Amino acid sequence: MDITRFISTNRKLLLVGFLLLILIFVATFPLYARQSQVRVLTVILMYVVLTVSWAMFSGTTGYMSLAPAAFFGLGIYTMALLQDTLPFPVIIVVGSLICFVFALLVGLVTLRLRGIYFTIFTFGLVIFLTELVQYLETRIWNRHGWDVTPIGNATILYTMFIVVVVTVLAIYFIRRSRYGLALLSIGGNEEAAEHMGINTTMTKVLYFAISSMFMGAVGVVIAPNLIYVNANIAFSLIWSFMPILMAIFGGMSQLSGPIIGAVIFGYLEKTLRAQLFSYFMLGFGIIMVAVIVFLPTGIIGLVPMLRGKLGGLMARLQKGEQGE
Amino acid sequence: MPILEGQDVNKYFGGLAAVSHVDFHVEQGEIVGLIGPNGAGKTTLFNLISAALPISSGEIIFKGQKLSGLKPNRICRMGIARTFQETKVFANMPVFQNVLVGAFFGSQDRVSTADAAREASQALEFVGLSAMSATPIKDLTLENQKRVEVARALATKPELLLLDELMAGLTPTEVSEAMELVRKIRDGGITIFMVEHVMKAIMGICGRVMALHHGEKIAEGTCDEISCNKTVIDVYLGEDTRAGS
Amino acid sequence: MVERIPQLIISGIFLGGVYGLLAMGLSLQYGVCRVLNITHGEFVMLGAVLTYMFHIGFGVNPLLAPVIIGPLLFVIAFALQATLFRYLKAKAPAQPIFEGNALLAAFGMLYIISYIARITWSGRSFPSAYLSEKITILGMDFTLNQPIIFAITLALGIAVYLFLSRSRMGRAIRATAEDPGTAGLMGVNTNMILAFTFGLGALLAGIAGTLISIRTSVSTTIGFNNTVIALVVITLGGLGSVPGGFIAGILIGVVSQLVAGLWEPILTVPVYYAMLMILLLVRPTGILGKK
Numbered sequence: 001m002d003i004t005r006f007i008s009t010n011r012k013l014l015l016v017g018f019l020l021l022i023l024i025f026v027a028t029f030p031l032y033a034r035q036s037q038v039r040v041l042t043v044i045l046m047y048v049v050l051t052v053s054w055a056m057f058s059g060t061t062g063y064m065s066l067a068p069a070a071f072f073g074l075g076i077y078t079m080a081l082l083q084d085t086l087p088f089p090v091i092i093v094v095g096s097l098i099c100f101v102f103a104l105l106v107g108l109v110t111l112r113l114r115g116i117y118f119t120i121f122t123f124g125l126v127i128f129l130t131e132l133v134q135y136l137e138t139r140i141w142n143r144h145g146w147d148v149t150p151i152g153n154a155t156i157l158y159t160m161f162i163v164v165v166v167t168v169l170a171i172y173f174i175r176r177s178r179y180g181l182a183l184l185s186i187g188g189n190e191e192a193a194e195h196m197g198i199n200t201t202m203t204k205v206l207y208f209a210i211s212s213m214f215m216g217a218v219g220v221v222i223a224p225n226l227i228y229v230n231a232n233i234a235f236s237l238i239w240s241f242m243p244i245l246m247a248i249f250g251g252m253s254q255l256s257g258p259i260i261g262a263v264i265f266g267y268l269e270k271t272l273r274a275q276l277f278s279y280f281m282l283g284f285g286i287i288m289v290a291v292i293v294f295l296p297t298g299i300i301g302l303v304p305m306l307r308g309k310l311g312g313l314m315a316r317l318q319k320g321e322q323g324e
Numbered sequence: 325m326p327i328l329e330g331q332d333v334n335k336y337f338g339g340l341a342a343v344s345h346v347d348f349h350v351e352q353g354e355i356v357g358l359i360g361p362n363g364a365g366k367t368t369l370f371n372l373i374s375a376a377l378p379i380s381s382g383e384i385i386f387k388g389q390k391l392s393g394l395k396p397n398r399i400c401r402m403g404i405a406r407t408f409q410e411t412k413v414f415a416n417m418p419v420f421q422n423v424l425v426g427a428f429f430g431s432q433d434r435v436s437t438a439d440a441a442r443e444a445s446q447a448l449e450f451v452g453l454s455a456m457s458a459t460p461i462k463d464l465t466l467e468n469q470k471r472v473e474v475a476r477a478l479a480t481k482p483e484l485l486l487l488d489e490l491m492a493g494l495t496p497t498e499v500s501e502a503m504e505l506v507r508k509i510r511d512g513g514i515t516i517f518m519v520e521h522v523m524k525a526i527m528g529i530c531g532r533v534m535a536l537h538h539g540e541k542i543a544e545g546t547c548d549e550i551s552c553n554k555t556v557i558d559v560y561l562g563e564d565t566r567a568g569s
Numbered sequence: 570m571v572e573r574i575p576q577l578i579i580s581g582i583f584l585g586g587v588y589g590l591l592a593m594g595l596s597l598q599y600g601v602c603r604v605l606n607i608t609h610g611e612f613v614m615l616g617a618v619l620t621y622m623f624h625i626g627f628g629v630n631p632l633l634a635p636v637i638i639g640p641l642l643f644v645i646a647f648a649l650q651a652t653l654f655r656y657l658k659a660k661a662p663a664q665p666i667f668e669g670n671a672l673l674a675a676f677g678m679l680y681i682i683s684y685i686a687r688i689t690w691s692g693r694s695f696p697s698a699y700l701s702e703k704i705t706i707l708g709m710d711f712t713l714n715q716p717i718i719f720a721i722t723l724a725l726g727i728a729v730y731l732f733l734s735r736s737r738m739g740r741a742i743r744a745t746a747e748d749p750g751t752a753g754l755m756g757v758n759t760n761m762i763l764a765f766t767f768g769l770g771a772l773l774a775g776i777a778g779t780l781i782s783i784r785t786s787v788s789t790t791i792g793f794n795n796t797v798i799a800l801v802v803i804t805l806g807g808l809g810s811v812p813g814g815f816i817a818g819i820l821i822g823v824v825s826q827l828v829a830g831l832w833e834p835i836l837t838v839p840v841y842y843a844m845l846m847i848l849l850l851v852r853p854t855g856i857l858g859k860k
Contacts, residue, residue: 064669109849115665116605116808117849119672120800127797128842135835178428178437185425188414195374197400197429197480241676248673278684285680292674293656415662 026161030154038153039225044266045160046218049167050243051250051258053214056171057207058244059252060183061190063115066240067106067122070129071099071212073235075219077133080146080229088151088159092220099216100209107205126235133231145230148223160221167214172255174207183207241288242269249291251298260299325388327352327515328373328404328484333382335368335539342368344539346382350484355506355516357530359523359550361560365539366519367409370486373517374406375399386484400430405482407473409489409519413461420457423447423475430480447475450512451505467498471505478509485509487518491525503529523561527551535560576709577830578823583715585822586722587780591795592802592814593729594773600809601746601766603668604654607675610796611682612642612771616778617787618686621695631699631783638779639772646771649678651764679792686789696786718780725776726815733811742766746809801841805848 026045030038050068058065078095086094102125110121137143174180182203185193194200223229242265243258250261272280326349335343343365350356358366371377373384375396384391391399405426414422427443428435435443448454451471456464461472470490477485487506491499503525510516520526526533526547533550535543537560543553550556591613598606619638623629629637654671661667702713733739744752745762753759777795781787798821806817824844825837 062665062669064672106846109846113849116599116668117804119605120804121846121849123800124797124842124845128839131835131838135833135839138835139833178440181421181425181428184416184421185414188416189412191376191396192408192412192414193425194396195376195400195406196426196476197397197431198425199395199397244673278688281680282684282688285677285684288677288680289653289674290677292670292677293653296660296670 026157030157035153038157040267040270042153042157042160042222042225043270044263045157045164046222047242047246047262047266047269048259049160049164049214049218050239051246051262052167052171052255053211054243055247055252055258056174057183057204057211059247059258060180060187061204061207062187063111063204063208064119064244065122065208066119066237066244067103067125067212068215068243069235069237069239070122070125071103071215072219072239073126073129073133073231074099074102075216075221076223076226076229076234077146077219078216079220079223080148083148083223092159092163092217095216095220096213099212103209103212104205107208111204111208112201123240126237126240130231130235133235137231145228145233147228148226150227151224153225156221156225160218163214163217163221167217168255168259170210170214174210175255179203179207241284245284245288245291247298249295249298253297257298326350327387328517329385330369330373331383331385333369333372333384334380335365335372335377336380341539343372343536346536346539346541348534348541348544350515350517352483352515353510353513354532355510355518355530357526357533357547358517358519358536359521359526359533359556359560360536360542363538364536366536367488368539369536370406370488370517370519373399373486374404397429400480400482401432403432403481403483404486405430405477405480405484406486407470407477407488407490409492411466411469411473413469413472413476415462417461418458419453419461419464419472420444420448422461422472423479426476426479430482432481443479443481444475447479448472450478450508451475467494474505474509478514482514484515484517487516487520489519489521491520491522494522496524499525573830574827575707576711577826579706579709580711580715580830581823581826582819583711583719583822584826585819586719586726587777587784587818588798588802588822589726589815589818590722590773590777590780591799592806592818593726593811594770594777595799596803596806596809596811596814597742597766597773598770599803600811601742602650602654602763603664604650604671604675604767605668606767606770607672607796608678608682609770609774609799610792610794611679611686612646612774612792613778613781613795614686614787614789614792615642615682616775617782617791618690618695618778618789619775620779620782621697621787622690624699625695631779635772635776635779638775642775643768643772647764647768650767651760653678654767655760655763679796683789683792686792690789692788692790694786694788695782697782697784699783712784714783718784721780722777725773729773730812738762738765797838801838801845804845 026041029041033041050072054065054068057063075095078098079091082091082094106121106125110118137145182193182198185196185198186200186204190200219234226233243262246261246265247258248261249265250259251257272283328350330346330348333343333346333348334341346365346369358369360366368377372379373391375391375394379392386399386402386404389402414425423444424440427440427447445454445457448457451474453468453471453475456468461469464472474487474490490506491502494502499522506516506518506525506529518530530547533545533547534541535550535553535556542559543550543556545553551561591609595606595609598604598609616635616638619641620631620634623634623637624631653674657670657674658667661670699714704711704713706716733743741752741757741762742765744755745757745759745766749759752762778787781791781795802817802821803814805821806813806815821841824840828834828837828840
């Protein structure tokens with residue numbers, strides 16, 4: 001039986017089967033896994049959302065956003081502040097909307113300009129929020145951080161999974177739509193895109209804002225798992241760099257690239273980070289440089305190369321079988 | 325009323341006048357050529373028409389409507405499409421998607437997905453590149469990439485097409501093919517305004533020619549008038565006009 | 570409170586000199602090499618910490634420390650540009666992709682340098698006490714090191730400006746920044762120029778670090794905040810404009826002292842950010858910036 005032919009003719013079926021397997025896996029995971037492992041899976045799913053939503057905008061348009069930490073942190077703080085006043089699902093929506101508004105404002109001001117200003121200002125947004133929140137906490141609210149009441153690990157896992165599904169579906173459909181094409185054309189040649197009738201500024205602003213919503217949502221969902229949050233935790237720049245590293249490592253040309261990157265790195269980060277924090281951060285820096293230098297198209301970029309090598313190997317084997 | 329008209333058009337970069345007191349007009353159905361030495365302001369003028377650059381003073385009028393203050397995407401939807409001197413294709417997509425962008429976003433009204441796909445296919449067929457629809461555009465030759473640019477512009481259903489050095493870098497055979505294409509486009513009802521260095525193309529297809537030098541219009545008239553014009557000969561035609569840069 | 574304003578302003582100007590110096594280095598690196606060097610602050614940190622180490626360990630006068638530290642940082646940065654960023658530029662299919670990759674690589678370097686420093690020297694604070702006698706100018710209190718530091722930064726600023734505008738190498742640098750291709754054709758060794766400029770930027774950062782360590786206590790964790798300030802200043806002054814960077818540095822210095830003195834120290838960065846956002850709405854190219 002020819003494996004490659006089997007795979008290509010039954011692609012859709014295999015994909016659906018694969019997704020069903022994932023669904024069953026996640027749904028049953030809390031039943032047999034340890035609590036700590038459930039939390040690891042939740043964090044991996046969180047990184048999937050952050051990575052995919054970052055890649056959705058920055059990967060297509062080429063405008064590098066460093067803002068994921070800002071929106072993630074806004075989500076966390078929305079949960080921290082509203083945890084006793086509103087139901088969990090509502091807080092998720094509120095957190096997303098708050099991020100949408102912030103992203104809209106920053107986008108409207110900075111996306112009319114060169115990409116480097118956008119990058120600087122998304123970076124600045126993270127710092128701005130960190131310091132502003134620290135000010136509010138120390139002077140106005142008189143507290144150091146917030147305690148977030150834990151919700152069951154399984155509930156968080158399932159909620160996170162729902163956010164993942166919503167995010168991936170939304171991005172999948174946007175990619176396939178004319179708006180995904182518009183985003184891609186902005187990344188291809190922004191001036192030409194503008195000349196083909198696309199309002200590039202509004203397109204960029206809108207999709208930047210949409211991508212921010214998913215980041216805010218996962219911030220809300222993960223907050224109960226963190227138990228205690230403060231500005232440095234919520235808005236730490238690691239929440240920006242990890243998704244970027246994951247997206248680049250996985251490769252951004254396909255939707256699956258960021259997902260693969262997130263899964264691999266999410267697992268590594270969760271298991272390694274606790275020990276030897278300084279060494280972890282050092283290793284993170286080294287990996288980041290290494291990935292940029294050696295793997296700029298990501299793992300996915302290796303696939304055509306691997307397929308070529310594998311195809312060549314198969315051909316040689318077949319020739320060998322047919323005799324000298 | 326001319327389809328495109330420029331009145332006392334000026335563009336300054338700091339103290340330097342790239343375009344200086346230029347009046348021009350293009351009538352519907354014409355193929356008008358724009359010639360001049362490098363740096364004469366030809367592409368700058370196109371950039372002013374398409375609003376890639378803001379005009380310093382003066383007025384450009386398309387179908388009776390002033391273009392000042394409008395953005396390029398609006399101008400495209402109004403019916404002006406263009407190609408670029410340094411080919412600006414979307415290098416991250418296949419050929420078909422490049423043209424599809426024009427089809428989706430370039431026309432006046434909203435286009436359904438089916439209609440856009442049809443427009444794109446037709447535009448590709450018109451320029452003779454249907455066979456390459458699925459090829460990544462970065463794998464195409466420069467000549468073919470220029471053709472895709474033309475198809476992309478046509479997919480926006482323009483009334484006026486600005487061609488910027490379409491023939492640059494083409495062999496004589498390719499130039500003749502391109503000339504045929506331009507005639508075909510005009511016969512389909514689209515007015516053409518083209519910047520060109522390749523004099524064979526200008527003389528072969530243009531009804532009227534305008535010459536710029538140091539940002540100013542130095543001559544205007546039929547091909548015969550221009551080729552006999554002393555100033556034009558001194559400044560430009562007498563120079564080594566190679567077939568493209 | 571209002572009586573304090575003149576003192577805060579002058580304090581801010583003194584401080585702003587250092588900010589201007591910070592910005593100049595980063596501006597050179599971005600303007601010429603097109604690398605937004607996020608690691609800049611870490612070079613400041615290295616300058617600061619090494620100055621302290623040499624002072625305490627070997628009794629080296631802090632004002633002389635740059636003689637050793639400067640070339641050291643220059644060499645490190647020179648090597649970085651000549652290897653890492655040059656490789657990235659060669660590999661990148663387009664300029665924006667190069668700048669994006671360079672930025673991310675710089676972030677990686679930030680973590681590498683910062684955490685090696687933290688592992689080596691720990692994160693504790695190193696106090697300063699050099700030239701800290703109180704003096705009085707026009708009836709207001711300052712420490713001696715403030716005006717001295719300002720004078721040094723001013724001198725350096727002028728020196729760099731003259732170097733860039735008058736010297737042959739300076740012209741080569743400006744030509745490379747404008748149009749690397751043409752500069753290369755005219756005989757400029759662009760790779761050398763890029764590496765040199767990058768090194769120069771780091772050297773200026775190191776000197777800024779030395780000056781900072783004279784004024785206040787430092788640690789291995791100060792890098793990041795200095796990068797933020799440098800970014801704020803060059804955004805205000807216009808990316809790539811060296812005199813604009815210096816003037817913007819003084820402005821930011823004044824703003825920081827006013828905000829810290831009259832309102833709330835922790836709000837300085839939010840105020841910068843809000844200021845910059847508003848400025849961008851009105852004038853997208855900064856004070857003296859080019860496009």
